[in-house]
Amino acid sequence: MKRFSPFPLLLLLSCESENNSAQLLESQKWVSKDRFRTEVWFQDWSSYTRLFIKTFKDTSEISPSPYVTRTKNKPYLYPKPYMDFEIEQLIGNLEWDGDVSWKNGHENTFLWEVDRSNPKKLLPIKYNGTATIVNGRLSLKVKESDSLISDILLDPISY
Numbered sequence: 001m002k003r004f005s006p007f008p009l010l011l012l013l014s015c016e017s018e019n020n021s022a023q024l025l026e027s028q029k030w031v032s033k034d035r036f037r038t039e040v041w042f043q044d045w046s047s048y049t050r051l052f053i054k055t056f057k058d059t060s061e062i063s064p065s066p067y068v069t070r071t072k073n074k075p076y077l078y079p080k081p082y083m084d085f086e087i088e089q090l091i092g093n094l095e096w097d098g099d100v101s102w103k104n105g106h107e108n109t110f111l112w113e114v115d116r117s118n119p120k121k122l123l124p125i126k127y128n129g130t131a132t133i134v135n136g137r138l139s140l141k142v143k144e145s146d147s148l149i150s151d152i153l154l155d156p157i158s159y
Contacts, residue, residue, distance in 0.1 A: 030154035049094045057086040092115040
């Protein structure tokens with residue numbers, strides 16, 4: 001009869017990550033389903049975390065000018081109407097207040113210093129915010145001083 005050695009089991013358990021939820025959070029793109037579609041990424045760069053928020057604000061249909069002339073037998077030269085999307089992008093480093101835990105219902109607070117934006121803004125901009133996982137969804141609130149900039153509920157999408 002062979003004896004069971006606990007060594008491989010101990011080795012396997014010691015290799016398991018302590019915070020799988022943090023890895024899960026940073027390996028996913030988060031997307032809202034409200035009126036303004038918002039996409040959020042947490043990018044972990046080992047010594048710091050960056051937050052990327054992309055919001056589709058509005059759409060408008062661009063029609064060709066009524067004065068554009070049509071060329072016979074060349075309809076492909078006439079411009080077609082298209083949709084133009086107004087997009088706002090904000091990217092910056094996060095400073096977490098205390099230890100970060102992604103357990104259900106735990107509120108993580110942060111300071112977000114935005115250093116890149118589109119459309120152009122006067123940078124850097126400092127925001128305060130909270131991020132909470134609630135039943136597998138990310139609740140993200142961002143404030144500038146006391147005014148609420150965004151309050152969104154996001155669903156995960158693996159990419």
